[in-house]
Amino acid sequence: MVLDRSPRLDRVFRALAHPARRAILRRLVDREQNLSELSAPLRMSFPAASKHVRILERARLVRRRVVGRTHLCRIEPKPLAEANDWLEGYRRMWEAAFERLDGLLEELKSRDAAIKPDKDKP
Numbered sequence: 001m002v003l004d005r006s007p008r009l010d011r012v013f014r015a016l017a018h019p020a021r022r023a024i025l026r027r028l029v030d031r032e033q034n035l036s037e038l039s040a041p042l043r044m045s046f047p048a049a050s051k052h053v054r055i056l057e058r059a060r061l062v063r064r065r066v067v068g069r070t071h072l073c074r075i076e077p078k079p080l081a082e083a084n085d086w087l088e089g090y091r092r093m094w095e096a097a098f099e100r101l102d103g104l105l106e107e108l109k110s111r112d113a114a115i116k117p118d119k120d121k122p
Contacts, residue, residue, distance in 0.1 A: 008060070009086060012079045015059035020044065021052050025061060028075040035071045 015021055024038050039049030053073055056062035060079045065072050 008079065009083060011059040012061060012083045015055050015061055016083070018052065018055075021056055024049070024052055024056060024073075025075060028062065028073060032072050032074040035073065038073065 016025075020042055023042055027033060027038055027041070035046055035049050035053065038053070039046055042049065044052075050071070053062055053064060053071075056073075057064055060076055062073050063076050065074075
């Protein structure tokens with residue numbers, strides 16, 4: 001599990017905090033795209049898209065390669081997997097807590113049923 005005090009994890013969550021950067025990542029899931037393709041549906045300028053991609057690059061969520069004047073971007077899944085691992089630890093913790101609560105509620109129902117007389121019986 002990734003440590004709570006991880007600068008790498010901090011960069012990933014900071015990068016994911018902006019909706020435009022999440023949209024860029026979604027667009028890169030299917031295929032590599034250039035900055036013009038990434039910026040067009042977001043209605044942002046090339047420099048704005050480039051800035052967002054730089055933030056994603058610093059978080060190592062995206063890798064950019066330059067072919068002539070074209071900047072091609074592709075998603076890097078490893079940092080997302082690390083963030084998911086960190087979140088998964090909390091999911092397991094909450095799941096275990098809810099299972100304990102379910103058990104307690106079932107126990108209380110059983111006690112309540114044993115204590116209360118059945119209304120249908122004379």
